[in-house]
Every structure is written in C-alpha cells, then in structure tokens.
Amino acid sequence: MTKLFISDLHLEESRPDIAEIFLKFLCHDAMQAEALYILGDFFEAWIGDDDLSPFNLKIIRAMREATDKGLPIYFMQGNRDFLIGKKFSRATGCQLLSDEVVVDLAGSPTLLMHGDTLCTDDVAYLKFRKRSRIKLFQQIFLLFSFQRRKNFVAGMRQKSKNHTSTTPHYIMDVTQHEVERVMLKHHVQDLIHGHTHRMAVHEFELNGKPARRYVLGPWHEFGSVLVCDNHKKEFIVLR
Numbered sequence: 392m393t394k395l396f397i398s399d400l401h402l403e404e405s406r407p408d409i410a411e412i413f414l415k416f417l418c419h420d421a422m423q424a425e426a427l428y429i430l431g432d433f434f435e436a437w438i439g440d441d442d443l444s445p446f447n448l449k450i451i452r453a454m455r456e457a458t459d460k461g462l463p464i465y466f467m468q469g470n471r472d473f474l475i476g477k478k479f480s481r482a483t484g485c486q487l488l489s490d491e492v493v494v495d496l497a498g499s500p501t502l503l504m505h506g507d508t509l510c511t512d513d514v515a516y517l518k519f520r521k522r523s524r525i526k527l528f529q530q531i532f533l534l535f536s537f538q539r540r541k542n543f544v545a546g547m548r549q550k551s552k553n554h555t556s557t558t559p560h561y562i563m564d565v566t567q568h569e570v571e572r573v574m575l576k577h578h579v580q581d582l583i584h585g586h587t588h589r590m591a592v593h594e595f596e597l598n599g600k601p602a603r604r605y606v607l608g609p610w611h612e613f614g615s616v617l618v619c620d621n622h623k624k625e626f627i628v629l630r
C-alpha cells in the first residue's frame with residue numbers, strides 16, 4: 392500500500408491554481424492511497440482556526456470529504472501554519488502530528504519533520520520560532536481581531552522576506568550535523584522533511600549504515616508528491 396507525503400503547498404487565495412491542483416489530487420490520486428501526510432506550510436499563512444474564509448472553507452470541506460470516505464490524513468504544522476489547531480483537525484477529520492514523528496515505511500522506521508528546526512545556522516529564525524511557540528503568546532494573539540492578526544502576519548511576512556533575501560543561502564538550509572543528531576536520537580536511517588524547498592534525495596552514511604534524507608518539493612511551480620510503497624520511494628509531479 393502507498394503512503395503519500397506533501398509539504399510547502401503555501402495555499403493562498405491569490406494562487407487558486409495551486410489549490411486546484413491540490414483539490415484534484417485529493418479527490419483522485421490520494422483516495423487510492425493508504426494515507427496522506429502533510430508536513431507543514433500547507434497554508435501560506437494561518438491566523439487561527441476561526442478564519443473560515445470561503446477559500447479556507449473550500450479546502451477544509453474537501454479534506455473532510457476525503458477523511459469521511461476513509462483516507463487518513465496526518466497534518467504537521469509548518470512555520471507558516473503553526474497556529475493550525477484542534478478546531479481545524481475536528482473540521483477536516485485529519486490527525487495532528489507533533490514535529491518529529493517516526494512512522495513505519497515498508498518496515499523502516501522513518502522520521503517525519505517539517506524541517507525548519509534542522510536549519511540550525513539560522514539563529515535569528517530559531518529565536519523567533521521559540522517565541523512564537525509559547526502557548527500564552529498564541530492564546531493572546533488569537534484574542535486579537537481578524538484584521539489585527541492579518542496585519543501582524545503581513546508584517547511578519549515582510550520581515551521574513553527581508554530576512555531571507557539578506558541571509559546567505561547556506562544558512563537557510565539544513566545543517567548535516569543537526570540532521571544526523573536528530574536521526575540518531577530517533578534511531579532512524581530515513582528522514583522525510585520539507586521547508587527548504589530543495590527537493591532532493593540525499594544519501595549518506597550514518598552509524599556505519601546507508602541513510603537517506605528525502606526533501607519534499609514546494610508547490611509554487613507544480614504539485615510535488617513523494618510516493619512511498621513497499622518497493623520504492625519516488626517523487627511525482629502534478630500539473
């Protein structure tokens with residue numbers, strides 16, 4: 392049976408083409424699979440589960456339909472949609488995963504992550520991440536009006552753009568040291584993550600044995616899915 396992995400769709404109203412590819416994928420290809428794993432940055436931004444815009448509702452309803460028909464969907468937060476919570480999970484029927492989850496893929500324990508915490512050279516981002524994950528800050532933020540939250544997120548996105556355009560490329564990629572540390576911690580030889588938008592399979596040696604890191608692709612040019620069955624793992628492109 393097949394398990395599907397996607398991340399970094401960055402769904403937003405201004406890119407209906409991406410949503411369309413996802414919705415088509417969800418009601419056709421994905422329904423044949425054993426499970427769908429969404430590993431973060433599914434939405435470009437998420438200001439709270441109470442934001443039921445027509446765009447969000449369309450996505451939520453399609454996911455509900457898929458889970459109702461028996462497709463298990465697992466959802467890990469990314470750095471863009473870390474405010475996805477229980478209400479979203481109830482509405483869609485998907486199960487929330489914490490960052491760093493080990494699943495069995497054809498007999499090999501495989502670590503799943505969004506991937507932002509692997510970029511340990513990006514100290515400024517990790518500082519922000521730590522603050523933004525404080526529950527009390529999140530609760531206060533969620534009390535703000537929609538408009539205030541939207542303005543805040545727009546400000547953050549601008550800051551983030553400035554940061555990514557002025558930070559050297561290698562700093563925003565994962566560090567091999569952190570990859571190996573977290574894989575050893577979880578006793579795995581396989582890791583699947585997104586976040587860096589650098590779709591690839593990296594092979595290296597860990598603990599004297601072959602190890603693999605699968606980096607999921609972003610959806611801004613075309614849809615990208617990692618398909619895993621008992622025999623192989625391969626990327627497919629959706630248009």
Ligand SMILES: [Mn+2]
Pocket residue numbers: 431432469470471505507585586587
């Ligand atoms: Mn990300």
